[in-house]
Amino acid sequence: MVYLNWQLTSATLVIAPLMAVLIGWFGEKLLIFSRYSQNRASNLAAMLTEVFGGIRLVQAFSAQDYEINRFTLEAEQNRRARFRSEQLKALQFVVVGFLEAMSVVVLFLLGGWQISQGNLTGSGFISYVTAVALLIDPISLTTSNYSEFKQGEASWDRIVELLAIEPQVVEKPGAAEMPPVQGQVEYNQVTFAYGTGPLVLQQVSLQVKPGEIVALVGASGAGKTTLVNLLPRFYDCQQGTVLIDGTDIQTVTLESLRRQIGIVPQDVNLFSGTIAQNIAFGQAYYDLTDVETAARIANAHGFISEFASGYQTVVGERGVNLSGGQRQRIAIARAVLLDPKILILDEATSALDSESEALVQEALERLMTGRTVFIIAHRLATVQRANRILVMEQGQIIEAGTHGELLQRGQRYAQFYAQQFSSQLL
Ligand SMILES: Nc1ncnc2c1ncn2[C@@H]1O[C@H](COP(=O)(O)OP(=O)(O)O)[C@@H](O)[C@H]1O
Ligand SMILES: [Mg+2]
The missing domain is CATH 1.20.1560.10 (ABC transporter type 1, transmembrane domain)
Incomplete structure (x- = not known):
C-alpha cells in the first residue's frame, strides 16, 4: 500500500x-x-x-x-x-x-x-x-x-x-526409603495445631512396642484422629518428633512410609471399578487368589460370592451399592492384602448395625494380630482387650493403663465406663 x-x-x-x-x-x-x-x-x-x-x-x-x-x-x-x-x-x-x-x-x-x-x-x-x-x-x-x-x-x-499451592507436607531432599517396619512407634513431646488455629495436641509423648494394641478414647474433638494422622504424615507436627523403629518419619520418603501403614477409616470410599480392584487398591498387578484370601480373612468372601459376577462386580458410582458393613469389610481386606506392620482403626465399627459389627469385629481381630494397632473407638467393649488404653482430653493424654487398672483408678475412664454401662442397661 x-x-x-x-x-x-x-x-x-x-x-x-x-x-x-x-x-x-x-x-x-x-x-x-x-x-x-x-x-x-x-x-x-x-x-x-x-x-x-x-x-x-x-x-x-x-x-x-x-x-x-x-x-x-x-x-x-x-x-x-x-x-x-x-x-x-x-x-x-x-x-x-x-x-x-x-x-x-x-x-x-x-x-x-x-x-x-x-x-x-x-x-x-x-x-x-x-x-x-x-x-x-x-x-x-x-x-x-x-x-x-x-x-x-x-x-x-x-x-x-x-x-502455586505448596503442599504442607514435603519430603526432605534426598529422603531415604523407610526400611521394613517392625512396628515400634514413639511420639516425643508432640505439639500440633491446624494452621494458625488453637493447639490440638499439646506435648504428647507416647511409646508403643511392636505388636502392641493401643486404644484411644475420649470425647469427640479431643484430638484422637489428629494424633494418629500424624503417623502417615497427613500433617507434620510443629514441635516434637514422631519416630517409627527409631527413625524420624520426616526423614524418609512419603511413599515408603505410607505403604507400611494400614488405615481402616469410619467411612470407606469405594472407587469405580470391580470389587477385586478395590481390594487390591493402588496395585497395578495383583493375584486374584491373594485377593480372595484377604477377603476371606476379612469376612467379605461370603457376600462377594453372592453377587453374580463375584469379585468382578462393579461397585462405586456406576455399580452396586454396598452397605456400610460390607464396605468396612472391603477396607479390612485391603489392609489384609497390604499386610502393614502398623494399623490404624479410626472408629471403624462406630457406624455399623450390630450384626455387621460382629462380622467386622471378628475380621478386625484377625487383622490386628501381630501388628502394632492404634484403635479409636466409642464403644468401650471394643477397647477392653487393648494392651493399653489412653484417655485423651483437649489434646493431652490424661490417663493410661489397662481396662482393669483404669477402672480401679476410678477417674475419667471409670466415668466413661459407668456412663456407657448405664446407657446400655436402659
Ligand atoms: N482438618 C482440620 N482443620 C482444622 N481443625 C481441625 C481439623 N480436623 C480436626 N480439627 C480440630 O481439631 C480438634 C481435634 O479433632 P480430632 O482429632 O478430629 O478429634 P477426635 O478424633 O478426638 O474427635 C477439634 O477441635 C477439631 O475441630
Ligand atoms: Mg476422630
Whole structure:
C-alpha cells in the first residue's frame, strides 16, 4: 500500500493508533469480565458437586426447593456474567467495524479527490483498494484473536494460582526409603495445631512396642484422629518428633512410609471399578487368589460370592451399592492384602448395625494380630482387650493403663465406663 500510494496510506493510517488503543481497552475489560465469569462458573460447578454428593441429605430435609432456589440464583449470576462479556465482545465488534468502515470512507473521499486532481488513475485506485481489502481480514482476525487471548489469560491466571499451592507436607531432599517396619512407634513431646488455629495436641509423648494394641478414647474433638494422622504424615507436627523403629518419619520418603501403614477409616470410599480392584487398591498387578484370601480373612468372601459376577462386580458410582458393613469389610481386606506392620482403626465399627459389627469385629481381630494397632473407638467393649488404653482430653493424654487398672483408678475412664454401662442397661 505504501508503494502504491503513500499519501493515501498515511491518511488512512491516522485511524490505526485509535484502533489500537480501543482494542487494548476492550482487551483489559474482557480480562476482568472473563475472570469474574470463570469464578462464577466454578462456583456453580462446586455447588452442583456438593448438592448431588449430598442428595440424601437434601431429600431427608426436604430441601429441594431451597437448593433449586440457590441453584437458580447462582445460575442467573453465571448467566449475567457470561452475558456481560459477550456483550462487550459484540460492542467491540461494532466499534472496530465502524472504525474500519470510516477508514474506507476516508479512503474513497481522498482517492476521489486525487483522481479529480489527476494525481491518480482509476485503475491505480482499484489496485490500491484491492490491497486494502486484503488487509481487512488480518486486522479483524487480530482483534478477535486478541479477545480470545485475553480470555485465555484469565484461565491461565487461575491455573497458575492452583499450581502455586505448596503442599504442607514435603519430603526432605534426598529422603531415604523407610526400611521394613517392625512396628515400634514413639511420639516425643508432640505439639500440633491446624494452621494458625488453637493447639490440638499439646506435648504428647507416647511409646508403643511392636505388636502392641493401643486404644484411644475420649470425647469427640479431643484430638484422637489428629494424633494418629500424624503417623502417615497427613500433617507434620510443629514441635516434637514422631519416630517409627527409631527413625524420624520426616526423614524418609512419603511413599515408603505410607505403604507400611494400614488405615481402616469410619467411612470407606469405594472407587469405580470391580470389587477385586478395590481390594487390591493402588496395585497395578495383583493375584486374584491373594485377593480372595484377604477377603476371606476379612469376612467379605461370603457376600462377594453372592453377587453374580463375584469379585468382578462393579461397585462405586456406576455399580452396586454396598452397605456400610460390607464396605468396612472391603477396607479390612485391603489392609489384609497390604499386610502393614502398623494399623490404624479410626472408629471403624462406630457406624455399623450390630450384626455387621460382629462380622467386622471378628475380621478386625484377625487383622490386628501381630501388628502394632492404634484403635479409636466409642464403644468401650471394643477397647477392653487393648494392651493399653489412653484417655485423651483437649489434646493431652490424661490417663493410661489397662481396662482393669483404669477402672480401679476410678477417674475419667471409670466415668466413661459407668456412663456407657448405664446407657446400655436402659
Ligand atoms: N482438618 C482440620 N482443620 C482444622 N481443625 C481441625 C481439623 N480436623 C480436626 N480439627 C480440630 O481439631 C480438634 C481435634 O479433632 P480430632 O482429632 O478430629 O478429634 P477426635 O478424633 O478426638 O474427635 C477439634 O477441635 C477439631 O475441630
Ligand atoms: Mg476422630
